[in-house]
Amino acid sequence: MSVAKAEAGKTRIGWIGTGVMGRWMCQHAMAKGFAATVFTRTKEKAQPLLDLGAAYADSPKAVAERSDVIFAIVGYPKDVREVFLGTDGALAGSKPGTILVDMTTSEPSLAVEIAATAKKKGVHALDAPVSGGDVGAKNAALSIMIGGEKDVVDAVAPLFEAMGKTVIHQGGSGAGQHTKMVNQILISSTMVAMCEGLLYAFKSGLDLETVLKSVSVGAAGSKSLDIYGARLLQRNFEPGFYVEHFIKDMGIALAEAEKMNLFLPGLALAKQLYEAVRAQGMGRKGTQSLLLAMEAISGVKR
Amino acid sequence: MSVAKAEAGKTRIGWIGTGVMGRWMCQHAMAKGFAATVFTRTKEKAQPLLDLGAAYADSPKAVAERSDVIFAIVGYPKDVREVFLGTDGALAGSKPGTILVDMTTSEPSLAVEIAATAKKKGVHALDAPVSGGDVGAKNAALSIMIGGEKDVVDAVAPLFEAMGKTVIHQGGSGAGQHTKMVNQILISSTMVAMCEGLLYAFKSGLDLETVLKSVSVGAAGSKSLDIYGARLLQRNFEPGFYVEHFIKDMGIALAEAEKMNLFLPGLALAKQLYEAVRAQGMGRKGTQSLLLAMEAISGVKR
Numbered sequence: 001m002s003v004a005k006a007e008a009g010k011t012r013i014g015w016i017g018t019g020v021m022g023r024w025m026c027q028h029a030m031a032k033g034f035a036a037t038v039f040t041r042t043k044e045k046a047q048p049l050l051d052l053g054a055a056y057a058d059s060p061k062a063v064a065e066r067s068d069v070i071f072a073i074v075g076y077p078k079d080v081r082e083v084f085l086g087t088d089g090a091l092a093g094s095k096p097g098t099i100l101v102d103m104t105t106s107e108p109s110l111a112v113e114i115a116a117t118a119k120k121k122g123v124h125a126l127d128a129p130v131s132g133g134d135v136g137a138k139n140a141a142l143s144i145m146i147g148g149e150k151d152v153v154d155a156v157a158p159l160f161e162a163m164g165k166t167v168i169h170q171g172g173s174g175a176g177q178h179t180k181m182v183n184q185i186l187i188s189s190t191m192v193a194m195c196e197g198l199l200y201a202f203k204s205g206l207d208l209e210t211v212l213k214s215v216s217v218g219a220a221g222s223k224s225l226d227i228y229g230a231r232l233l234q235r236n237f238e239p240g241f242y243v244e245h246f247i248k249d250m251g252i253a254l255a256e257a258e259k260m261n262l263f264l265p266g267l268a269l270a271k272q273l274y275e276a277v278r279a280q281g282m283g284r285k286g287t288q289s290l291l292l293a294m295e296a297i298s299g300v301k302r
Numbered sequence: 303m304s305v306a307k308a309e310a311g312k313t314r315i316g317w318i319g320t321g322v323m324g325r326w327m328c329q330h331a332m333a334k335g336f337a338a339t340v341f342t343r344t345k346e347k348a349q350p351l352l353d354l355g356a357a358y359a360d361s362p363k364a365v366a367e368r369s370d371v372i373f374a375i376v377g378y379p380k381d382v383r384e385v386f387l388g389t390d391g392a393l394a395g396s397k398p399g400t401i402l403v404d405m406t407t408s409e410p411s412l413a414v415e416i417a418a419t420a421k422k423k424g425v426h427a428l429d430a431p432v433s434g435g436d437v438g439a440k441n442a443a444l445s446i447m448i449g450g451e452k453d454v455v456d457a458v459a460p461l462f463e464a465m466g467k468t469v470i471h472q473g474g475s476g477a478g479q480h481t482k483m484v485n486q487i488l489i490s491s492t493m494v495a496m497c498e499g500l501l502y503a504f505k506s507g508l509d510l511e512t513v514l515k516s517v518s519v520g521a522a523g524s525k526s527l528d529i530y531g532a533r534l535l536q537r538n539f540e541p542g543f544y545v546e547h548f549i550k551d552m553g554i555a556l557a558e559a560e561k562m563n564l565f566l567p568g569l570a571l572a573k574q575l576y577e578a579v580r581a582q583g584m585g586r587k588g589t590q591s592l593l594l595a596m597e598a599i600s601g602v603k604r
Contacts, residue, residue, distance in 0.1 A: 131520035131522065133521065171508060178506040182513055186499040187522050189495035189498065190524055193487065193489070193492045197484045200480075200484055200562075200566065201480070201481070207473065217445050218438070218445045219485075220489050220525065223522065224521065262600050262602075263600045266571060269567055
């Protein structure tokens with residue numbers, strides 16, 4: 001099978017979900033000369049893209065009818081299922097040769113199901129979740145982890161490269177999602193490490209800023225500490241990444257681990273701690289809010 | 303109080319414990335022109351330093367009798383207590399104005415006790431544990447975290463700067479040890495994160511090297527992954543840092559946390575997992591052996 005490479009000025013893209021991530025990702029593709037049709041649940045969120053010349057369609061199906069490659073980045077696996085496989089979903093509007101790309105962090109098994117269902121119609125599908133957050137999306141610096149057939153990945157490469165700096169084909173359908181799960185597993189216990197370290201530092205009477213100078217340079221360093229250390233010193237808990245989305249990701253990873261008969265106690269603990277963060281009303285705060293929840297549990301007043 | 307700054311060719315240093323770390327640290331000080339007298343439990347381990355012109359003394363007390371600043375880097379808190387406060391310890395051989403520096407990772411409360419006991423004799427004491435491992439020691443690139451009085455820290459600065467790249471005064475007695483505990487708390491759950499991530503990656507059928515390319519660049523990155531990722535791909539479990547020493551450090555941190563009434567479940571879990579590593583006979587392997595223990599628990603065969 002050979003799939004035509006996406007080409008600016010020729011390949012028409014569709015975009016479903018123009019939130020804090022999707023809006024920038026679509027914009028970067030448009031900046032490379034790809035015409036876009038967009039759909040999003042809250043139409044006002046699409047306005048910046050419409051202002052740049054994107055067309056609007058009333059459903060994922062309608063997007064697909066006017067597009068060659070359709071991307072989605074939405075919230076939860078149920079949303080992914082609906083926008084791809086639903087009655088008004090993108091697959092319903094696809095013709096043979098269309099390519100569907102899910103960039104949501106979602107279930108590996110759903111990625112496999114979408115690809116298999118699409119294949120029956122001669123439609124291709126990739127799973128391509130990303131890491132890098134809103135800042136990575138804005139700066140076209142995302143890490144994109146891709147599952148699917150190699151020639152389809154190659155065909156979409158010019159579009160991925162418009163959005164990300166690290167574009168890597170990880171294997172067959174679901175491999176992108178599995179890689180993203182690895183990413184989230186790594187982050188989960190590292191966030192626990194960071195919050196426990198800062199909590200101990202505060203309670204033992206150390207100066208947090210001075211401590212960070214000592215510990216961030218050596219073996220204890222992490223991207224979490226780089227990203228959130230300074231924000232936590234300023235007591236800034238605003239979202240870069242929502243607690244409730246992180247809980248969703250960890251839930252998927254734990255469910256996959258259970259299917260694979262894998263013992264991941266650090267992940268299970270991290271998810272439980274984040275349940276406490278959400279229970280304390282911080283589901284829509286940033287993931288660094290774990291520190292606040294753990295301070296509350298230990299009765300630490302700041 | 304003013305304390306004379308250490309000066310090459312004039313200030314005589316003493317060194318207790320010339321193992322994988324201490325040997326290099328003492329050598330770097332000698333290379334700056336400081337004459338050294340050393341003591342170590344296994345005399346052969348001191349030979350490289352004796353070959354470079356160091357004198358040997360038969361006890362920490364005898365070391366102190368011939369030195370102005372006495373460093374120790376030994377194994378456990380009980381060893382620290384013995385070499386500083388024992389009948390044949392360094393304090394017994396110290397005169398007023400002598401400076402004692404413990405660079406072992408040890409108990410914050412013991413650091414406070416040594417400093418208070420020393421003070422009664424007009425002797426100064428610092429706690430100055432390090433991060434960076436044998437490689438950091440060899441390359442004089444350690445992070446040195448110091449607790450004690452500022453003028454004493456300033457007096458010893460030329461010696462610290464011979465051994466380390468990041469030399470930071472963290473506060474009064476015990477603050478160096480508390481900072482090192484923060485460092486070890488950060489590492490503990492980050493190691494759990496890394497091993498769980500790699501275990502998931504392997505079990506889900508991904509190619510580990512390709513996965514690392516995607517996840518090490520973004521928010522999931524850590525120094526642990528930088529240091530151990532490649533070694534784990536090669537199934538290299540040789541020690542950079544011993545499991546049994548890490549267990550000691552986590553034990554100290556947990557005991558301090560309990561005294562402070564602090565909830566640190568990630569640290570507690572990490573220590574338990576490392577107990578499993580030791581129970582599986584890997585106490586003298588490197589801390590990356592956690593992966594092996596977790597593979598065994600999940601019945602993963604490599």
